[in-house]
Amino acid sequence: MxxxxxxLGKVIVTNFNGVQTAGMITExxxxxGATDKACHAYGNRRTKRTETMFYxxxxxxxxxxxxxHHLFNVVTNISDVPHAVLIRxxxxxxxxxxxxxxxxxxKVGATFSNGPGTASQALGITVKHDKLDLxxxxxxxxxxxxGFSDAEILITKRIGIDYAEEDAELLYRFVKKS
DNA sequence: CCTACGATCTGCT
DNA sequence: GCAGATCGTAGGG
Numbered sequence: 001m002x003x004x005x006x007x008l009g010k011v012i013v014t015n016f017n018g019v020q021t022a023g024m025i026t027e028x029x030x031x032x033g034a035t036d037k038a039c040h041a042y043g044n045r046r047t048k049r050t051e052t053m054f055y056x057x058x059x060x061x062x063x064x065x066x067x068x069h070h071l072f073n074v075v076t077n078i079s080d081v082p083h084a085v086l087i088r089x090x091x092x093x094x095x096x097x098x099x100x101x102x103x104x105x106x107k108v109g110a111t112f113s114n115g116p117g118t119a120s121q122a123l124g125i126t127v128k129h130d131k132l133d134l135x136x137x138x139x140x141x142x143x144x145x146x147g148f149s150d151a152e153i154l155i156t157k158r159i160g161i162d163y164a165e166e167d168a169e170l171l172y173r174f175v176k177k178s
Numbered sequence: 179c180c181t182a183c184g185a186t187c188t189g190c191t
Numbered sequence: 192g193c194a195g196a197t198c199g200t201a202g203g204g
Contacts (some may be wrong), residue, residue, distance in 0.1 A: 038185070040185080045201090047200075049199075049201090063184060063185090065184060065185065066196075066197070067197030067199070068186070068187075068196065068197055069187070115186070117186050127199095130184090158185075160185055160186070161185060173183065179203105180204085181204105182201095182202095183198105183200095183201095187196090189195090189196105190192105190193090191193085191194100
């Protein structure tokens with residue numbers, strides 16, 4: 001939970017086949033595993049897909065949503081505790097040209113990488129990168145000394161999880177004010 | 179085995 | 192503003 005907040009301002013970097021792209025994290029959501037109805041691993045539901053969340057922290061959890069979008073998460077807790085932080089939005093920093101190609105030449109603007117699907121698409125992350133160790137070669141997170149005070153962070157309910165009943169009200173979403 | 183549906187985005191009406 | 196896209200997974204038969 002606090003990790004989701006701390007991730008704001010961190011820089012996520014991907015390097016596939018020598019092509020490097022990077023973006024600053026501007027929006028995250030926390031998913032508290034077994035006790036969180038919005039989480040895939042609610043009630044310690046452990047399946048092929050959610051298996052990744054039970055890994056030790058520091059791996060990528062990527063899954064397909066609506067058959068189209070690849071959503072990128074960071075596993076944050078110890079082994080067998082399925083907590084994760086969803087990266088909902090980034091601000092492009094490096095590899096703009098490459099990101100534009102991936103986003104089919106969409107011009108950089110408000111909707112360029114401001115959603116879970118578009119952010120991972122811009123960074124070139126797909127389900128192939130599920131279970132990838134974030135300390136290894138292709139994807140990692142850098143601390144470039146950027147951090148935000150509470151005054152610069154907006155805390156709200158999470159998005160798109162209305163089915164989670166009372167847990168849909170939890171204030172687990174952290175957004176950098178623009 | 180088979181069916182329903184989702185942590186969403188885009189394009190068109 | 193809204194419906195369609197599109198497919199892996201979960202859960203029931």
